[in-house]
Amino acid sequence: xxxxxxxxxxxxxxxxxxxxxxxxxxxxxxxxxxxxxxxxxxxxxxxxxxxxxxxxxxxxxxxxxxxxxxxxxxxxxxxxxxxxxxxxxxxxxxxxxxxxxxxxxxxxxxxxxxxxxxxxxxxxxxxxxxxxxxxxxxxxxxxxxxxxxxxxxxxxxxxxxxxxxxxxxxxxxxxxxxxxxxxxxxxxxxxxxxxxxxxxxxxxxxxxxxxxxxx
Numbered sequence: 001x002x003x004x005x006x007x008x009x010x011x012x013x014x015x016x017x018x019x020x021x022x023x024x025x026x027x028x029x030x031x032x033x034x035x036x037x038x039x040x041x042x043x044x045x046x047x048x049x050x051x052x053x054x055x056x057x058x059x060x061x062x063x064x065x066x067x068x069x070x071x072x073x074x075x076x077x078x079x080x081x082x083x084x085x086x087x088x089x090x091x092x093x094x095x096x097x098x099x100x101x102x103x104x105x106x107x108x109x110x111x112x113x114x115x116x117x118x119x120x121x122x123x124x125x126x127x128x129x130x131x132x133x134x135x136x137x138x139x140x141x142x143x144x145x146x147x148x149x150x151x152x153x154x155x156x157x158x159x160x161x162x163x164x165x166x167x168x169x170x171x172x173x174x175x176x177x178x179x180x181x182x183x184x185x186x187x188x189x190x191x192x193x194x195x196x197x198x199x200x201x202x203x204x205x206x207x208x209x210x211x212x213x214x215x
Contacts, residue, residue: 013118013197014082019050020199021208023050023086028057028113030090037105042089047083054078056087056118056194058155059093061103062141064112064204069098076153076194078120086115088089114200114211116155118142121192129185133166136193139213142190143173152177156196160213 015023022045029043058074061153073092075085090113103111121144124135136143142156152173159169170183170191181190197213 007066014053014055015050015199017199017210018118019048020115020197020210022047022124023051023082023117023203024084024113024115024199024208027086027090027115031059031061031086031103031113034091034106034109035094035105035206038095040087051083051086052081054080055082055085056115056120057082057089058116058118059086059089059117060114060155060200061093062112062114064110067112067146070107070111072105072155073097074116076118076121078118082117103191109204112204112206114197114198116142116157116198116201119195121194124193129187132170132191136166136169138164138166138169138197141193142192142196143169143198145170145173145177145189146192147177147179147183147186147189150177150179152179153205155198156194156213157198157211190204 005144005170026043026047027046033041055078056074056076059070060069062068063070071093072091073096124132126132126135140156142154144153154173154176164172170184174183175181184191199208200211201208
């Protein structure tokens, strides 16, 4: 786990709206070529220098218009360039999400792509475990929960979409990790928070916009 102890630099956005649009087009282009060929071809897009900075990224694929999850894979820590993180996440989201069958060619025109660019995970330290919910802001933070080999991550938009409060968000991240929902009370469990910039298609291959979560 790569941990940031100071996320103040994330106060400024990493990507502009136009760069976010380009990032989603890049993710879709990679994903479509992966579905069509079983490998991938780099889209003919000129990516600016910000894409060479290290950052975590997730690619989420949903059905349209139902918005049901079809795949979501990513890299939480800033261990790769943003360009490489998007590439890896895009391929895996359509071919390797263990919860779903690989995306088929005939589905591509009925799916929407969303990209989340993540700040470095930050360990939450509190005097009492009961203070954890007060350290989490729904609409701003995503969560990672770890206990031994068990690990779960939920993106910031998940709590908003599900109308969870911060305690429910903690519970469900524990569930995602495969441990009891109230395990965040256990001092053996570590909890990290992170922030995200989210860009997505409004319809398949359609307009791309930044998603604000109301923070």
